Amino acid sequence: MRVSEALKFGLVSRGLGNLQTRYLKSATQATTGQRINAPSDDPTAAAEAIRIRSGMSGVEGIGKTINSVQGDVELAESTLAQAGDILQRLREVAISGSSDSVSAEQRAALAQQATDLREQVLGLANTRGSRGYLFSGTLLNVSPIDTAGNFQGNDEQQLVDLGTGDPVAVNVSGARAFTAAGGRNVIQTMDDLVNALKGGDSTAVRATLDAITGSNDQIQTERARAGLLLNRLELSSTLMEQAGIDLAKRKNSVIDADMATTLTSLTQLQSAIGNSLAVGKQVLSLSALDRF
Amino acid sequence: MAGLTSLLNTARDALSAQSYGLNVAGQNVSNANTPQYVRREAIIQTRALGTQTTGTVEALGLRRASDAYVDRRYFAANSGQNAASQYDGDLAQLEAVFNDLSGTGFGNTLDALFQSFRQLSTQPDSVVARADVLSKLDAFTSRSSEIGDSLANQQFEMVGRAREMADQANARAAEIAQLNQRIVVAKQLGEDASDLIDQRNAKLLGLSGIIDVRTLESKDGSVMVQSGGTTLIEGSTNRNLSISLDKDGKLQVLASRPGGPAADITSGLSGGTLAGLKDAREDVFDISARFDSLVFDVATAINQQHKLGQDLNGTPGTDVFEISSTSTGAARTVRVSASVVDNPSAIAAAATAESIPGGSGNAVLLGKLASVANIFGNRTASEAYGDVVGMVGTKRASATSDATLKQDVFSQAEAARESLGGVSLDEEMVNLQKYQRAYEAATKVLSTVDTLLEELIARVGR
Numbered sequence: 001m002r003v004s005e006a007l008k009f010g011l012v013s014r015g016l017g018n019l020q021t022r023y024l025k026s027a028t029q030a031t032t033g034q035r036i037n038a039p040s041d042d043p044t045a046a047a048e049a050i051r052i053r054s055g056m057s058g059v060e061g062i063g064k065t066i067n068s069v070q071g072d073v074e075l076a077e078s079t080l081a082q083a084g085d086i087l088q089r090l091r092e093v094a095i096s097g098s099s100d101s102v103s104a105e106q107r108a109a110l111a112q113q114a115t116d117l118r119e120q121v122l123g124l125a126n127t128r129g130s131r132g133y134l135f136s137g138t139l140l141n142v143s144p145i146d147t148a149g150n151f152q153g154n155d156e157q158q159l160v161d162l163g164t165g166d167p168v169a170v171n172v173s174g175a176r177a178f179t180a181a182g183g184r185n186v187i188q189t190m191d192d193l194v195n196a197l198k199g200g201d202s203t204a205v206r207a208t209l210d211a212i213t214g215s216n217d218q219i220q221t222e223r224a225r226a227g228l229l230l231n232r233l234e235l236s237s238t239l240m241e242q243a244g245i246d247l248a249k250r251k252n253s254v255i256d257a258d259m260a261t262t263l264t265s266l267t268q269l270q271s272a273i274g275n276s277l278a279v280g281k282q283v284l285s286l287s288a289l290d291r292f
Numbered sequence: 293m294a295g296l297t298s299l300l301n302t303a304r305d306a307l308s309a310q311s312y313g314l315n316v317a318g319q320n321v322s323n324a325n326t327p328q329y330v331r332r333e334a335i336i337q338t339r340a341l342g343t344q345t346t347g348t349v350e351a352l353g354l355r356r357a358s359d360a361y362v363d364r365r366y367f368a369a370n371s372g373q374n375a376a377s378q379y380d381g382d383l384a385q386l387e388a389v390f391n392d393l394s395g396t397g398f399g400n401t402l403d404a405l406f407q408s409f410r411q412l413s414t415q416p417d418s419v420v421a422r423a424d425v426l427s428k429l430d431a432f433t434s435r436s437s438e439i440g441d442s443l444a445n446q447q448f449e450m451v452g453r454a455r456e457m458a459d460q461a462n463a464r465a466a467e468i469a470q471l472n473q474r475i476v477v478a479k480q481l482g483e484d485a486s487d488l489i490d491q492r493n494a495k496l497l498g499l500s501g502i503i504d505v506r507t508l509e510s511k512d513g514s515v516m517v518q519s520g521g522t523t524l525i526e527g528s529t530n531r532n533l534s535i536s537l538d539k540d541g542k543l544q545v546l547a548s549r550p551g552g553p554a555a556d557i558t559s560g561l562s563g564g565t566l567a568g569l570k571d572a573r574e575d576v577f578d579i580s581a582r583f584d585s586l587v588f589d590v591a592t593a594i595n596q597q598h599k600l601g602q603d604l605n606g607t608p609g610t611d612v613f614e615i616s617s618t619s620t621g622a623a624r625t626v627r628v629s630a631s632v633v634d635n636p637s638a639i640a641a642a643a644t645a646e647s648i649p650g651g652s653g654n655a656v657l658l659g660k661l662a663s664v665a666n667i668f669g670n671r672t673a674s675e676a677y678g679d680v681v682g683m684v685g686t687k688r689a690s691a692t693s694d695a696t697l698k699q700d701v702f703s704q705a706e707a708a709r710e711s712l713g714g715v716s717l718d719e720e721m722v723n724l725q726k727y728q729r730a731y732e733a734a735t736k737v738l739s740t741v742d743t744l745l746e747e748l749i750a751r752v753g754r
Contacts, residue, residue: 004331006710007714010707010710034393038387038688039390039392040688043686043689047681047682050681053403054402054662057400057407061659064411131418137647137650138650141649154647156651158416159656161413161656167660289717
């Protein structure tokens, strides 16, 4: 085979060009830390990378959802717990007031106590959370119970997606805790007690005892629902964390470069380029020109 | 028996033949880097005068060290290489549009859009959450249009490039036809026309980069060129290429004689930049259509769900996207509806009028569209987009490996051609020495004859 000048130059420059291309690819992997830097590097993995990213975005989003609603549910739960305690004390007041031996002055004092406790329950029912009133359903800007003691909210649910199954209601129902929607109108019950105490009617006071116990039960039931919801949020949060870890692992195996391999091949290519340059110099300097 | 005088003639012929050889070696050296130059060999042979043996030499002329088969293979390999590298380059551009691996692509836009609905479900009455939905809707439409536009531009630019290529091919073809004519004339005058043939080969190589060429050399020295299944150049005439679009908007290559009817040679294209452009444009066209229908399906699904909800003012949701009635061109034309843009309260987060403002039933369902497999039949939006990216990646990967392969084939064909006709400086150095020594020896013969004659004349003439 005849070896022409162009052939020699071509050999050297093509060889170097190929090596430089591979070197650049390895260097890109090393600098980005990603095994694939364009869809054509590994089409299947590139498509999967998009699904993984989307999955991670979903998991992250649900995590944010849980964080932003959890505080209000906790607040609602503890608020209902306090309301339950107050109803307990109201019941004690009612028991004291139901005795026929209580003097008129004592009864008036009990009436005052009952009025104060009623105010406290109303105050608790009108608690505001991070997104608005806790117990007004979806009417976030309407205080659930007005000064006359009437319920102004609704019993609509605020739904969010927790990533598992159907959307979940994340507001605690004020309607079911405090109004007839839950079976008993708690405000009315407290009004009845105050009126009975003021009227000095021990029979009427006695008659409210069951209603007060029922009211407390009703509030506890709603509080238990809030507790269950908190558990549910906790569970979802754990699930999402796990899913996030799994996705991160998959991303790692699908997209991320193995640094040891990448750096090894980078070093190999470096020395290959060095050798190729040295050989090229030899090949090109071999000439009969300066021999004659 | 030859005398001294004829030896003088022999020496004269030797001087002229050896200097011819030197001349040829000089030509080769000076053209060592000339593209498409094929090395010459001096044809030197003994001069026969009738049946007599004279022992003198003559330089008959020169020969190009070429081979029609090797040349044909070289042109074909060049066509293949140019087609593959054009195709690969165009797909690289397409791939760049769909390269989500840096984390800033359309996939993220989709994820962010659905995430904004999820976020809205936790704060349905918040102006901030609503404004965020609006900005993500806007990001979706503007990113769609960007991608749609760049795909459309790419197709448009490819037509422009094809036109440039066709113009270049026409210029080359006309030059080849002209060179054909000059070569025929030169041959008729008994000249070897090597320089003209080299020039014609350079033009043929240029032409083979644009369109596939099949060359057939005629006895008169002209070359007939067939491209895309039709005769492009014959003798001193050539057909002209032109570019148009067929009824589906696909690239069409036409060939016509000046003033004659144009024949469609698109299906016959088998190499050169034009073939690469044609194939790449079809791929961009397909991917563009697929992306259009992805955007159309996503926007339609969101519109339908949005209309089932209630906005903050208690009116039923409207279309959030203005979109064409079919998917054709949807990516470029999709916009956020005028009734929604700049109007955060128009987002229908609530499922029922009773649940306003804190109702989030519809926002949840809008967010859940992210995981509903309703695109392309049974894929979620991001899966469907991942499919498009995977498809682009697969096409590009095979284009790149094909380009590398065609490059190697070309290198081999080039090596074969170089090995045969390339200039080796070492070889020419040796040739120079060879002819120089022979020239010196011939001079020696001359001076010897001269000395003998001088002596003869001196003795005899006294």
